[in-house]
Amino acid sequence: MSRVLLIVSGGIAAFKSLELVRLLRRDGIAVTAVLTEGGAQFVTPLSLQALTEDKVYSALWSLTDESEMGHIQLSRAADLLVVAPASANMLAKMAAGVADDLASTVLLATDKPVLVAPAMNVRMWTHPATQANMATLRARGVQAVGPEEGAMACNEYGFGRLAEPPAILAAIQALLRPAARPLAGRHVLVTSGPTHEPIDPVRYLANRSSGRQGHAIAAALSGLGARVTLVSGPVALADPPGVTVRRVETAEQMLAACIAALPTDVAVCAAAVADWRVAAASDAKLKKVPGAPPPALALVPNPDILATLATAGPARPRLVIGFAAETDDMLQHAQAKRARKGCDWIVANDVRPETGIMGGALNEVHLLTAEGIEAWPRLPKSDVAARLALRIAEAMGAMEALS
Numbered sequence: 001m002s003r004v005l006l007i008v009s010g011g012i013a014a015f016k017s018l019e020l021v022r023l024l025r026r027d028g029i030a031v032t033a034v035l036t037e038g039g040a041q042f043v044t045p046l047s048l049q050a051l052t053e054d055k056v057y058s059a060l061w062s063l064t065d066e067s068e069m070g071h072i073q074l075s076r077a078a079d080l081l082v083v084a085p086a087s088a089n090m091l092a093k094m095a096a097g098v099a100d101d102l103a104s105t106v107l108l109a110t111d112k113p114v115l116v117a118p119a120m121n122v123r124m125w126t127h128p129a130t131q132a133n134m135a136t137l138r139a140r141g142v143q144a145v146g147p148e149e150g151a152m153a154c155n156e157y158g159f160g161r162l163a164e165p166p167a168i169l170a171a172i173q174a175l176l177r178p179a180a181r182p183l184a185g186r187h188v189l190v191t192s193g194p195t196h197e198p199i200d201p202v203r204y205l206a207n208r209s210s211g212r213q214g215h216a217i218a219a220a221l222s223g224l225g226a227r228v229t230l231v232s233g234p235v236a237l238a239d240p241p242g243v244t245v246r247r248v249e250t251a252e253q254m255l256a257a258c259i260a261a262l263p264t265d266v267a268v269c270a271a272a273v274a275d276w277r278v279a280a281a282s283d284a285k286l287k288k289v290p291g292a293p294p295p296a297l298a299l300v301p302n303p304d305i306l307a308t309l310a311t312a313g314p315a316r317p318r319l320v321i322g323f324a325a326e327t328d329d330m331l332q333h334a335q336a337k338r339a340r341k342g343c344d345w346i347v348a349n350d351v352r353p354e355t356g357i358m359g360g361a362l363n364e365v366h367l368l369t370a371e372g373i374e375a376w377p378r379l380p381k382s383d384v385a386a387r388l389a390l391r392i393a394e395a396m397g398a399m400e401a402l403s
């Protein structure tokens with residue numbers, strides 16, 4: 001049986017840790033809880049004890065606790081350490097290596113994987129100090145789930161809400177099942193979202209891509225153990241857990257970030273890259289001159305990132321996958337695109353407005369490979385992502401067997 005050491009730090013979201021314990025137990029995962037002083041302001045040791053059916057630990061210097069199970073033993077007995085919620089203070093202590101209570105000491109003493117589920121006020125989350133702490137922790141291999149965007153207890157809105165317990169459970173399951181990590185050791189590049197092409201400092205050309213499908217693919221690939229670099233245009237989505245995110249605005253920046261991410265084993269180009277940019281974006285805001293005609297926007301083509309990666313010579317990823325969003329003669333156009341761009345697979349979808357796919361939660365795709373065309377059923381974008389990630393893992397396994 002897998003065992004999670006759950007560290008509950010302070011914050012209004014701490015009450016959700018009880019639901020998380022319930023879900024973990026239902027999934028057959030044993031839980032031992034460590035409650036920080038802050039966490040104990042929001043949930044009681046008794047509730048955690050009842051749900052974990054185990055002793056709840058909180059004091060570093062308790063002789064009984066140390067004789068029963070010392071802090072080193074506590075982390076050794078677990079397969080995974082989960083900090084949910086992880087407060088700004090807890091993340092700062094982890095990043096700095098501070099060990100001034102039982103929770104931070106266990107985190108410093110462990111050699112087990114660590115997953116954090118941050119939860120805090122949006123300003124605390126976006127503060128450069130917290131962002132720098134998260135970057136430090138990620139670089140050390142700490143995995144993160146959330147935070148999500150939404151309304152906060154403090155009447156503000158933004159990123160900072162604790163990920164929902166089922167999402168934290170999914171991240172835990174992925175980390176606990178090394179057998180389900182067939183992409184371990186692989187590096188995958190994913191592009192996602194729209195691009196913004198400036199007209200002047202305040203205006204830009206854009207499209208309706210939400211980035212949901214691309215981000216879901218990055219998350220699914222990471223769940224299968226891949227090291228994922230996600231190059232994302234401007235989106236209103238949380239970073240998928242455990243994924244390295246490079247944020248860009250324009251197609252040219254996206255191409256540069258993709259090339260910088262090479263070498264990779266696989267590239268999945270799910271971004272809706274603008275085909276054109278304004279030939280000469282103005283450095284100053286274009287003015288409305290009374291009586292004068294509106295400015296004419298001359299456009300020039302953007303680099304084709306998919307085609308560039310697919311023809312990158314020795315640096316070409318072994319598997320290059322493009323998307324084809326079409327409004328008519330979808331399969332015919334998608335087949336032609338596969339050949340023209342030199343990619344291996346095309347995921348084709350019908351983006352006529354009546355399908356509700358663009359920006360929506362569901363997707364209905366066809367997968368075009370050298371072997372033929374597969375029609376997939378209408379599925380949530382996360383399921384399309386999971387299916388595609390499994391197909392990628394299979395293909396990489398087959399390529400390995402051939403080489």
Ligand code: C5P
Pocket residue numbers: 191251269270271272273274275302303304305306307321322323324325337
């Ligand atoms: O040519 P079209 O835009 O329809 O092709 C779609 C596919 O090509 C997508 O996979 C998209 O990410 C990729 N693409 C790209 N760079 C461009 C245009 C499209 O990578 N400039």
